[in-house]
Amino acid sequence: MNRLTEADRQLADVKRRLATAAVAVLAVFAVGVVGYTIIGHGKHRFLDSLYMTVITLTTVGYSEIIPMQNDPGGRIFTMILILFGMGILVYFASTVTAFFVEGQLEHVFWRKRMRKAIAELSDHVIVCGASLVAGHVIEEMNRVQRPVVAILPQGSAPPPESEGRELRYVTGDPSDEDVLVEAGVRRARGLVAALESDRDNVLIILTARQTNPALRIVAMLVDGRNEPKLRRAGADSVVSPFHIGGMRMASELIRPTVVTFLDTMLRDRDRNLRVEELRVGRGSPAIGRTLGDLDVNGMPGLLLLAFLEGDGAPWAYKPSPATRIAEGATLIVMGDPAGMAELRRRYGGEAYGATPAASRVPAGA
Numbered sequence: 001m002n003r004l005t006e007a008d009r010q011l012a013d014v015k016r017r018l019a020t021a022a023v024a025v026l027a028v029f030a031v032g033v034v035g036y037t038i039i040g041h042g043k044h045r046f047l048d049s050l051y052m053t054v055i056t057l058t059t060v061g062y063s064e065i066i067p068m069q070n071d072p073g074g075r076i077f078t079m080i081l082i083l084f085g086m087g088i089l090v091y092f093a094s095t096v097t098a099f100f101v102e103g104q105l106e107h108v109f110w111r112k113r114m115r116k117a118i119a120e121l122s123d124h125v126i127v128c129g130a131s132l133v134a135g136h137v138i139e140e141m142n143r144v145q146r147p148v149v150a151i152l153p154q155g156s157a158p159p160p161e162s163e164g165r166e167l168r169y170v171t172g173d174p175s176d177e178d179v180l181v182e183a184g185v186r187r188a189r190g191l192v193a194a195l196e197s198d199r200d201n202v203l204i205i206l207t208a209r210q211t212n213p214a215l216r217i218v219a220m221l222v223d224g225r226n227e228p229k230l231r232r233a234g235a236d237s238v239v240s241p242f243h244i245g246g247m248r249m250a251s252e253l254i255r256p257t258v259v260t261f262l263d264t265m266l267r268d269r270d271r272n273l274r275v276e277e278l279r280v281g282r283g284s285p286a287i288g289r290t291l292g293d294l295d296v297n298g299m300p301g302l303l304l305l306a307f308l309e310g311d312g313a314p315w316a317y318k319p320s321p322a323t324r325i326a327e328g329a330t331l332i333v334m335g336d337p338a339g340m341a342e343l344r345r346r347y348g349g350e351a352y353g354a355t356p357a358a359s360r361v362p363a364g365a
Contacts (some may be wrong), residue, residue, distance in 0.1 A: 021092040028085045029053055035081065039074040040066045057085040115182065118168050121147050122187040128174035128204050129194035133220055133241055135159025137192050138167065143272050145337040149183045153195070175203035180211055190216040193235070198226040202233045209234030275305065276340045278331040284349030292321030294347060296331065301339035306332040 032053030033046065040049065048065045055064075056078055068074035124147035127137050134150070138159060141148035150169035152158065158167050172179035174195065185191065191208050193201040201219045208215055219235040221227055221243075230238050251259050265273045280286050286294055296304040307319035308330040316323065333343065 017095055021088075021095045024088045025092050028057070028081070028088050032056065032081050032085065035077050036066055036074075039068065039071060039077060053081070056081055057089060059086075114168060114170075118149055118170070118182070118184050121149065121168070121184050123147070123189045124149055124184060124187070126151060126180070126183050126185060126188050126191045126208075127194060128192065128201075129153070129196070129220075130156035130159055131194055131196050131220075132159065134192070134194040137194060144274055144276075145272075145341070149188075151179060151183050175200065175207050177207050177211055180208055185211050185215065188212065188215060190218065193217065193219040195220070196222060198222050198230065202226075202229055205230065205233040205235050272336050273301075273334060274336075274340075275332065275334050278333060278340070278343055278348060280325060280327055280329045280331070280347060281349030282327055284327070284347050286325045286347040287327050287349075289325055290321060291319055291323045291325065291331075294325070296333060296343065299335075299339055299343065302333055302335040302343060304331060304333055308332070 029050075033049045036049040036052045037044070037046070044066055052064065052066050054060075059082070066074070068078065125141055126149050127134050127141070128151045130150075130152050135158075138148055138150055148168070150158065150167055151174040152169055152171050153174065154171060156171075158169060170179060170182045172182075174180070174193070185208055191204075193204040193208075195201050195204065198221065201222075205217055205219055208217060216237075217235050218237045218239060219230045221230060221238045221240040224240060224243075227238050227240075248259070291304065291307065296302050304319070305317070307316040307323055309316070309326065310328050327349075331343075333340065335343070
């Protein structure tokens with residue numbers, strides 16, 4: 001049986017505290033009504049006993065319907081009821097007030113809405129961690145309009161780079177299968193393990209790979225000696241921020257104009273140009289046609305850079321328009337998110353959830 005997720009535990013705690021307070025209030029009122037019925041020797045109605053209980057617990061002090069001037073037992077019962085009953089009423093009032101003042105109740109319902117939004121996602125990317133690296137990954141996913149869900153370790157705040165838009169996230173241990181399932185790992189396209197510990201990233205990779213064998217996993221590498229361990233755990237790719245940083249510094253020295261061009265391209269928020277890839281999946285209308293037939297360069301905002309016939313084949317840079325396309329081929333294209341989305345819709349095939357070729361009209365037909 002699966003363990004409760006963090007949101008489930010929070011909701012259960014809210015229900016438990018409210019239920020405990022409500023039951024305690026009902027119990028003290030029941031004791032008061034029964035006690036005053038006995039004190040009145042059964043001569044008074046239920047409403048009279050309830051009235052006595054209410055004015056006693058609220059210390060309003062209106063006239064007593066059940067006289068106790070000459071009833072020491074009734075006075076003792078009333079004093080005990082006030083002492084215990086007032087404490088229970090104060091506990092109930094403070095519990096309800098805390099949920100609204102501290103925002104706990106609002107947070108619980110917000111978490112339920114968040115879980116519903118995540119449950120509706122598919123082919124999204126899961127980013128594990130609250131580090132600066134995780135924040136930059138989330139920022140890039142948002143800029144290229146790819147759905148993303150973050151898993152934040154307990155006690156962590158969303159990365160600053162994710163501010164400016166609502167971030168879908170769950171809180172918990174990213175290596176916990178239940179937390180990964182809550183983040184939609186079985187429907188996800190990829191996962192980034194970006195915790196600042198190689199050991200933690202290995203645990204995330206192992207759990208995610210067992211839960212979804214088809215998932216593409218990219219892991220952050222902290223210590224270069226641990227790269228083989230991350231790959232054996234199931235990472236498809238391992239990235240060292242320190243290695244990338246060193247390469248960038250070297251490029252700034254020997255090819256500054258190229259770096260400036262790439263930076264300008266990446267930071268252009270109006271167009272969001274990126275070098276993207278399109279893998280031709282099963283059922284794609286592109287299969288059997290030539291690159292010239294696709295006319296990628298003629299589509300708005302797109303430029304074909306390279307072509308890979310299949311895994312293990314040599315790269316073709318500035319490929320010939322006569323190049324024939326087969327299933328599993330990959331096109332490397334520079335373009336904006338809108339142009340790439342249209343290219344995937346036309347020629348991605350089942351790899352991108354496109355409509356099978358038999359039920360579609362090819363572009364330009």
